[in-house]
Amino acid sequence: MTELHPYQYTPKDFKSDQEVRWCPGCGDHAILNAVQKALPELGIPKEKFVFVSGIGCSSRFPYYMDTYGFHGIHGRASAIASGVKIANPELSVWQITGDGDALAIGGNHFIHTVRRNIDLNIILFNNEIYGLTKGQYSPTSEKGLVTKTSPFGTIEEPFSVGELVIGARGRFFARTVDANVTLSTQIYIEAARHKGTSVIEVLQNCVIFNDGIHDNVTNRDFRDDRTLILRHEEPMIFGKENDKGLILEGLKLKVVKVGENGITVNDLLKHDAKEPNPGIHYMLANMRYPEYPVALGIIRSVEGNTYENDLELQIKEIKKNTEIRSMDDLMHSGSTWKVK
Amino acid sequence: MGKSSNIVSKEEVVIRFSGDSGDGMQLTGTLFSDTAALYGNDLTTFPDYPAEIRAPQGTVGGVSGFQVHLGHSEIETPGDYADVLVAMNPAAVKANAIWVKKGGTIIYDKDNFTGKNIEKAGYIKDPVTEEKLETYNIIAAPISSMVKEALKDYGLDPKSVLRTKNMFALGMVYWLFDRKLKYTEQYFDKKFANKPQIAEANKVALRAGYYYAETIEALRPVIKIQPAQIAPGTYRNINGNTSTTWGFLAAAEKAGLNIFVGSYPITPATGILEEFAARKDLGVKSFQAEDEIAGICSALGAAFAGNLAVTSTSGPGLALKSEAIGLAVMAELPVVIVNVQRGGPSTGLPTKTEQADLLQALYGRNGESPVVVLAASSPADCFHFAYEAAKIAIEHMTPVILLTDGYLANGTEPWKIPDMKDLPAITPPFADKNEMPFLPYKRNCDTLARFWAIPGTKGLEHRIGGLEKTAKGTVSHIPENHELMVNFRAEKVARVAEKIPGLKIRGADSGDLLLVGWGGSRGYLVSAVRELQKEGYNVSFVNFNYINPLPKNVREVFSKFKKIAVAELNLGQFAGYLRSKYSEFSYEQINKVMGMPFTTTEIKDKCIKILEDN
Numbered sequence: 001m002t003e004l005h006p007y008q009y010t011p012k013d014f015k016s017d018q019e020v021r022w023c024p025g026c027g028d029h030a031i032l033n034a035v036q037k038a039l040p041e042l043g044i045p046k047e048k049f050v051f052v053s054g055i056g057c058s059s060r061f062p063y064y065m066d067t068y069g070f071h072g073i074h075g076r077a078s079a080i081a082s083g084v085k086i087a088n089p090e091l092s093v094w095q096i097t098g099d100g101d102a103l104a105i106g107g108n109h110f111i112h113t114v115r116r117n118i119d120l121n122i123i124l125f126n127n128e129i130y131g132l133t134k135g136q137y138s139p140t141s142e143k144g145l146v147t148k149t150s151p152f153g154t155i156e157e158p159f160s161v162g163e164l165v166i167g168a169r170g171r172f173f174a175r176t177v178d179a180n181v182t183l184s185t186q187i188y189i190e191a192a193r194h195k196g197t198s199v200i201e202v203l204q205n206c207v208i209f210n211d212g213i214h215d216n217v218t219n220r221d222f223r224d225d226r227t228l229i230l231r232h233e234e235p236m237i238f239g240k241e242n243d244k245g246l247i248l249e250g251l252k253l254k255v256v257k258v259g260e261n262g263i264t265v266n267d268l269l270k271h272d273a274k275e276p277n278p279g280i281h282y283m284l285a286n287m288r289y290p291e292y293p294v295a296l297g298i299i300r301s302v303e304g305n306t307y308e309n310d311l312e313l314q315i316k317e318i319k320k321n322t323e324i325r326s327m328d329d330l331m332h333s334g335s336t337w338k339v340k
Numbered sequence: 341m342g343k344s345s346n347i348v349s350k351e352e353v354v355i356r357f358s359g360d361s362g363d364g365m366q367l368t369g370t371l372f373s374d375t376a377a378l379y380g381n382d383l384t385t386f387p388d389y390p391a392e393i394r395a396p397q398g399t400v401g402g403v404s405g406f407q408v409h410l411g412h413s414e415i416e417t418p419g420d421y422a423d424v425l426v427a428m429n430p431a432a433v434k435a436n437a438i439w440v441k442k443g444g445t446i447i448y449d450k451d452n453f454t455g456k457n458i459e460k461a462g463y464i465k466d467p468v469t470e471e472k473l474e475t476y477n478i479i480a481a482p483i484s485s486m487v488k489e490a491l492k493d494y495g496l497d498p499k500s501v502l503r504t505k506n507m508f509a510l511g512m513v514y515w516l517f518d519r520k521l522k523y524t525e526q527y528f529d530k531k532f533a534n535k536p537q538i539a540e541a542n543k544v545a546l547r548a549g550y551y552y553a554e555t556i557e558a559l560r561p562v563i564k565i566q567p568a569q570i571a572p573g574t575y576r577n578i579n580g581n582t583s584t585t586w587g588f589l590a591a592a593e594k595a596g597l598n599i600f601v602g603s604y605p606i607t608p609a610t611g612i613l614e615e616f617a618a619r620k621d622l623g624v625k626s627f628q629a630e631d632e633i634a635g636i637c638s639a640l641g642a643a644f645a646g647n648l649a650v651t652s653t654s655g656p657g658l659a660l661k662s663e664a665i666g667l668a669v670m671a672e673l674p675v676v677i678v679n680v681q682r683g684g685p686s687t688g689l690p691t692k693t694e695q696a697d698l699l700q701a702l703y704g705r706n707g708e709s710p711v712v713v714l715a716a717s718s719p720a721d722c723f724h725f726a727y728e729a730a731k732i733a734i735e736h737m738t739p740v741i742l743l744t745d746g747y748l749a750n751g752t753e754p755w756k757i758p759d760m761k762d763l764p765a766i767t768p769p770f771a772d773k774n775e776m777p778f779l780p781y782k783r784n785c786d787t788l789a790r791f792w793a794i795p796g797t798k799g800l801e802h803r804i805g806g807l808e809k810t811a812k813g814t815v816s817h818i819p820e821n822h823e824l825m826v827n828f829r830a831e832k833v834a835r836v837a838e839k840i841p842g843l844k845i846r847g848a849d850s851g852d853l854l855l856v857g858w859g860g861s862r863g864y865l866v867s868a869v870r871e872l873q874k875e876g877y878n879v880s881f882v883n884f885n886y887i888n889p890l891p892k893n894v895r896e897v898f899s900k901f902k903k904i905a906v907a908e909l910n911l912g913q914f915a916g917y918l919r920s921k922y923s924e925f926s927y928e929q930i931n932k933v934m935g936m937p938f939t940t941t942e943i944k945d946k947c948i949k950i951l952e953d954n
Contacts, residue, residue, distance in 0.1 A: 016803070018814065047798045052641070055806075062803050063815065068795040070644050071805025072637065073667050079602075079634035083641025083649070084795070086625055087600050091645065091795055109637075112630035315620045322621035327590045330622065331757045336576045337378045 005043030011036035013046060016066040027178030027204035028057060031125065032064055034181045035094075038188035044092050051094045052081040054101035057132050057206075058125040061096040075106030078113040081120050082307075089308040092192060095122040099140040100130050103159050107139070111168040116307040117196040121188070124161060124199060125178075127206040128213050135209035147209075161201040162285025162299060166278045172198035173285060174298040177218045178205060183229065183296060190298055196306050203294075217294045226289050230297035235268040238293050245269075246292075253283050255292060273301040346561045347518065352411030353565060354419030355513060357506075358436050359428025360397055361389065361404045364506040368426075369406025370577075370752075372510060375523045376410045377577055377754045380567025383410035384719075384863065385577075386418035386751045386937075389691065398460040403435040412566045416718075416863035418751060420939035424516065426509050428452060428483075430461035437471040445477040445559075447512060449505065451484035479558050483508050483549075490548040491541055500538065504545035511549025518562045521546055573756040580719040580748035581611030583755065584652075584678060587726025589622055590758075592648040594727075595734055595766035600642035601650045602627045602635040604657065607690040608746040609680035612652035632660035636677065640664060643673040644804070646794035648730055652678040655697045656687065658741075659704065665739055666705045669829060671804045672781070672790045674733035674740075674768075678726070681745040681860075683935040692935030693746035695859055696910035701741045702888055702917065708826045710833040712736070713887040715743040715859030720755035722748055725885060731766045736836055737789040743887070745860040745909075747937050768792055771800055778802050780813035781825070788832035833889060840886045842893035847873055847880030850900035853951055856927075857907050858884040858914050861938055865907055868943035879947060884914070890921060898925050905930055905950050907943060 014036045022028045039049065049067035053059035055074035062069030068091075072080045077095045085093045102110045102124050113120065129147065130136040136149040140161065144153040165173045172194045176184040184202065191198035203214040217226045228238040228246070236246040243258045245268035256263050275281070281300040287293060324330045355372065357365045366387055373385050388405040395402030409419035421441040427433045427448040440446060453467065463470050468478055483505050490508075491501045507524075514521060525543050532539035553559045578586075592599035601624065603613040616626040625647070629635040636651040643649035653661065658679045668675050681697045683689025701713045712732050716725040722744055729742040771778055771793035778793050778800040793800035802813050808825060810816045845854075846869060857865040862883045869881040882897060884890070898904055906915040907930035915927045930946045932938055 045798070047801060048796055050645075050795045053805075062805070065803075067801050068644075069801075069803035069805075070641070070671070071803065071807060072640075073663055073806055076633060076637040076664065079629065079637035080641040080644075082627070082634075083600065083602060083638035083643075084645045085641075086627060086638070087598065087642035087645035087647045087649075088796060108630055109634050112634070311625060315623055315625075318620040319623070324621045326760070327586070327593045327622070328760050330589070330619075331576070331586065332574065334576065335374060336574050336757065338574050339380065339570045339572050 007043055007045055009040035009046060011040060014039050014066055016064055018063045020064050021060065022057060023208055025207035026057070027127065027202070027206070028061070028125065030178045030181055031123065031184065031202055031204065032061065034184035035123070035188055037181065037185045038192070041189050042092070042192050048090060049092050049094065050084050051096060052077050052084060053096040054106055055132070056098040056101045056130070058096050058098040059101060075101055075104070076109060077101065078106060078109035078120070078122070082113055082116070082118050085118050085120055086308045086311065089119070089312065093120050095120050097122060097124050099124065099126045099128060099138045103139040103161070103164070111164065114165055114168040114170040114197045114199065117171060117304055118307045119195050120197050121191045122197065122199045123188070124201050125204040126161060126201050127204045127210055128158075129206050129210035131206045131209050160286055161199070163282065165199045166282050166285060166300065170199060171196045171300065171302040171304050172298070173201070173281070173300045174198070175201045175203065175285070175294070175296050177203045177214070177296065179218065187298060190301065194301055196304055217289050226293050227296050228287070228293040230271045230273070230284065230295055230299055232271055232273045232298065232301070235265050235270055237265065237268055244293070253287065253292065273298050274303075276302050347564050348561045349564045349566065351413060351565070352409065352415065353424070353517070353563060354407065354409045354422045355424045355426070356405055356407045356422040356436060356439065357426045357509070358403060358405040358432035359506070360431070361395060361402050362397070363404070363428045364503070365404045365406050365428070368506045368510050369408055371524045371527060372513060373408045373410070373752065374577060375514070375519050376408065377575065378523055379519065380570065381410040381565055382413065382415040382568035382570060382754065383408060384415050384418045384751060384753045385409070386747065398429055398431055398457050400431045400434050400461060403431050405432070405436065410565060412568050414568065416866045417937070417940065420941055424513065426513060428505065428509065430458045430463055430467045433467045433471060434461045434463070437473065440476065443476055445479065446473065447479040447481060447509065449483035449509070450480040451482050453480070477558065479556070481512065481552065486548060486552060487545050490544055494537065494541055494544070496537065496541055500541065504542050507542045507545040508549035508552070511546040512553040512559065515550045515553035516559050516563060518564055521550060571756060575754045575756055577752045578720055578723075578755040579611070579750060579752045580716070580722045580744055581609070581680070581750070582615050583719055583722040584716070584726045584742070584744060585612050585615040585619070587723040588648065588650050588676065588730055589619060589624070590723070590760065590763060591727045591730030591766055593760065594763055595648060595730070595768055597646070597648040597734070597768065598623060598625065599650065600625045600627065600639060600647040601652065602629050602638035602642065603652045604629050604632045604635045606632070606654045606657045608682055608749045609652045609654045609657070609678065611749060612678060612680070632657040633664060636661040636664040636675070639675050640668055640671070640673055643675045644671070644795065646792070648734065649675045650678065651675065652680070654680050654682050655684045655700065658697060658700055662705050665711060666707060666709050667806045668739035669705070669709045669711060670806050672737045672829070674737055676726070676729045676733050676740050676742055678742045678744065680749045681743060689935040691746065693860070693937060694909050694933060694935060695745060695861065696913065696933065697743065698887070698910065698913040698917070701743055708830060710830050711888070712738055712740040712833055712836055713743065714740060715885055715887055716748060717859060717862035717883060717885060719748050719751045719753050723755070727763065731764065732836055732839070734766055734768050735789065736787050736832060737769060737792060738833060743859055748860045770794070771797070773797060773799065779811055780804050781809055781811040783828065787835055788828055837889040837892050840889070840891055842891045843882045843884070843897050845880050845882055845897060848878065849880070849897070851878035851880050852901070853877070853879045853903045853905060853947060854898065854901035855879060855881045855905050855907060855947060856884070856918070857881070858887060861907060861909060864938040864940050864943055867940040868947065871940065871944055872947055877948070877951060879951070895922060898922060903928060903950060905947065907938065909933060909937070
């Protein structure tokens with residue numbers, strides 16, 4: 001994985017002097033580790049990293065990174081990060097957010113940022129609960145979840161992060177699990193390299209208010225049978241015995257067993273993250289246990305123009321053909337008259 | 341032409357062009373004022389148009405107006421009452437009759453004063469008698485039929501022909517004020533370079549109107565207004581929104597910073613975002629955000645990244661930005677928030693003017709959240725205060741709210757173009773690259789501003805945010821630290837007073853009455869005070885542009901007057917603010933909340949009443 005570049009950092013170089021204050025056992029610790037492992041691989045000087053967050057447990061993240069950081073206000077991290085990136089496209093800008101921060105109060109900024117394809121790396125910690133306010137349901141809580149503000153169970157349909165990203169015309173969507181540091185690190189590196197808005201949903205465990213919410217797919221005992229790690233151009237195969245896979249039957253995905261009914265690995269779908277048509281990515285992102293395995297890895301990664309780059313190009317083009325090069329030029333342009 | 345025997349000179353005159361939204365009155369007014377400005381008159385203009393883009397034709401709701409006040413001496417306002425009203429339809433008479441001086445001239449399109457249009461305007465039969473305008477100088481010109489006749493051989497469709505009616509009317513007004521047609525003709529040649537037929541048609545209509553006016557006896561005498569005594573220099577007409585935008589652009593250039601604007605369209609502030617968006621030639625990065633909150637938050641991100649950051653809005657948008665302004669206070673980042681005030685609360689009167697967002701600007705946030713508040717006074721001085729707002733924001737590392745209003749935003753006046761080299765320097769307080777570790781909340785001893793460390797600078801990595809911090813930048817809930825930081829932030833804003841000019845008194849520095857105003861109503865107040873002084877009253881005037889902090893000489897100025905009256909377009913917000921700061925004085929109030937500026941006359945009357953009351 002290591003490539004040759006002039007900046008030889010180790011994860012330690014990205015640790016700030018602040019004591020990490022998340023609850024012991026919180027999934028956030030592992031996410032922090034994975035990010036600190038990913039950054040040295042990118043060949044970007046440390047001073048060019050900016051971490052922007054909103055409000056919530058996850059949003060304390062910038063304080064623990066020895067980089068430039070801006071801890072914003074609830075829901076607005078996408079907007080702040082957009083400003084940072086547009087102002088200086090040379091920076092590597094990361095947004096740290098949660099399911100409440102990004103999808104409830106910040107939902108509008110989130111979808112518009114994705115739509116504009118500003119080159120941000122958005123790590124969305126999805127624990128399906130409000131942790132910092134001590135346990136209220138969130139926009140990703142499963143319908144029926146009993147919490148302090150839904151004592152009889154929620155009556156709302158949850159958002160699916162991937163569905164929302166694709167619906168907002170997103171070009172990069174990946175999913176990982178907090179505890180899987182190796183997969184997460186790989187994804188963060190790819191997300192950083194992708195030009196455009198990259199959204200990474202992390203299935204994150206809140207040990208206090210929603211403990212084990214992702215357990216039925218992430219538990220070590222059966223995760224191999226209940227998750228599918230997607231790799232570009234590789235067959236969609238999974239299972240402890242590596243014997244299950246996905247095929248397309250009619251308009252739907254179907255789980256099949258390799259070796260049964262004459263099905264071979266060659267019959268399985270091959271993942272194409274770079275396919276612009278989001279149809280299959282949409283289906284993959286929405287797979288739910290128990291009917292399907294939950295898709296992990298990079299589900300969609302399609303290159304496209306970024307907002308900040310197009311803006312710079314537009315400015316460059318207009319500057320080429322203008323006679324207005326300074327304020328003095330501007331103020332004296334058009335109709336003026338002299339008084340003697 | 342036999343003009344010379346029939347000319348009278350006047351000091352000043354007010355003309356109001358009025359018609360249906362589609363009649364081109366804004367263009368007519370603009371062309372007239374450009375011609376007047378080129379001739380050397382001082383002038384101020386004000387457009388008055390409906391909130392609806394296309395209100396039902398012929399109705400009073402759809403009337404669009406443009407008032408020009410020009411003169412031989414200094415002109416401070418668009419004028420109260422019109423000497424000449426041009427009314428393209430009966431609804432324009434309905435909307436404006438009360439704004440014409442007794443016995444003034446009303447030019448109207450006779451062809452449009454027909455049954456249906458008269459009814460739509462709410463008249464029964466004859467607007468002139470129903471409005472009791474018989475004693476006025478009424479010029480009923482068959483404008484529509486005259487342009488049809490004049491353009492009958494030009495092969496234009498009937499719609500295009502009628503579209504030149506406004507130029508016929510303008511031609512008549514040019515005759516009345518002895519103006520040359522040259523400038524307007526040049527405008528058409530340029531504007532319709534690719535449609536010479538249209539350019540020619542407009543020029544023909546303009547000339548036809550001019551000669552028609554010459555022919556009829558009623559438009560005499562011709563009124564001559566000599567050029568004003570104006571300081572030498574190069575001038576242009578400018579409206580408040582453009583002037584505001586250019587002030588920021590000038591500040592960015594002077595400070596050597598890139599400029600970012602994050603805004604959301606809102607009346608009457610949209611012109612600022614539009615002008616920024618058009619200025620890619622100067623490298624402006626304009627971002628039309630998904631909402632007001634994203635507007636200011638993106639600006640804050642850009643400020644963190646080292647840009648001069650601006651967000652522009654109007655009252656409802658300022659409300660939405662409140663939380664983020666609090667973040668700017670806490671993060672101590674330079675950002676300027678422009679609030680082009682309009683009638684409120686809520687959606688209120690979006691296209692009308694008011695000064696009722698003062699308290700929102702001063703106090704509309706949670707916690708102890710001081711910001712610098714400035715207010716501009718005329719379309720042209722929006723440039724100066726935008727520049728000042730940016731300079732203060734940058735040098736003091738603080739959010740600044742700049743208040744303008746709908747009246748300033750859309751009004752125009754001639755502006756003496758400044759030379760960039762004469763504008764004061766702006767020095768961003770960049771952090772010292774060699775001073776490590778960088779402490780984000782270490783302060784300049786003089787201003788108490790923190791230092792600006794720009795992402796991308798090696799060794800200055802740091803974190804800021806909305807949580808209370810120590811000087812080191814560590815999150816802290818220690819009670820004493822919070823109090824210390826709250827006091828620092830308050831004192832930092834208070835110390836801006838050291839850098840701002842004192843109040844300037846117009847008139848004697850002592851007397852019976854001091855009229856106090858702030859921001860955009862200055863013109864009307866100055867005009868009123870000037871007239872009162874001429875009439876022998878001991879009245880002086882001060883205008884506040886620096887609202888927080890206040891200038892240092894307030895007490896000294898106030899103490900020399902027997903009475904103080906505060907005039908503002910709200911129910912007394914600035915008066916209340918002054919009471920809280922300088923409680924030793926008592927303040928009379930002159931208030932108006934009708935969505936329009938004061939008139940000079942009403943200010944005069946109220947001042948006289950206050951002077952006479954014991």
